[in-house]
Each structure stands twice: as C-alpha cells, then as structure tokens.
Amino acid sequence: MQHIFDEEIGKLSDQLKVMREARSSLHGEALATQHKTTVQQATLEELASLTLERFWK
Known part of the structure; x- marks a missing residue:
C-alpha cells in the first residue's frame, strides 16, 4: 500500500514541477510582452510628437 502512495506522490511531484516550469516560462513571456x-x-x-511639431512649422 505504501508503494502505491509513493508512486502517486511521485507523479504529483512531477506534475507540480512541470506546472512550476510552465508558470515561470509564462511569467517571462509576460514580462517580455509588457x-x-x-x-x-x-x-x-x-512619433506623434514629431508629427505635431512638423504640422506647426
């Protein structure tokens, strides 16, 4: 029984690691986009400022 729990905990740990990596990647992409x-x-x-300056000249 303990072996089954250990396997499930291992799977969940792997999933959490993947989710953390995805979050980190998405956070980096969000910062780059910002x-x-x-x-x-x-x-x-x-450009708008330059256009207005030329307009008034």
Whole structure:
C-alpha cells in the first residue's frame, strides 16, 4: 500500500514541477510582452510628437 502512495506522490511531484516550469516560462513571456508594449507606446508617442511639431512649422 505504501508503494502505491509513493508512486502517486511521485507523479504529483512531477506534475507540480512541470506546472512550476510552465508558470515561470509564462511569467517571462509576460514580462517580455509588457516591455515590448512599453517601448512601442513610447515610440508611438514620440512619433506623434514629431508629427505635431512638423504640422506647426
């Protein structure tokens, strides 16, 4: 009986490890996406500013 419990605990441990790795990977992707979005927004604002400056010249 103890052997069955040990096997199940081992399986659950493996699943938890996979889930933690997936969470870590997704967190990294989310941070990269957030940074990319921030850079894109700053670029758009800079372009808009340049466009307005040219308009008034």
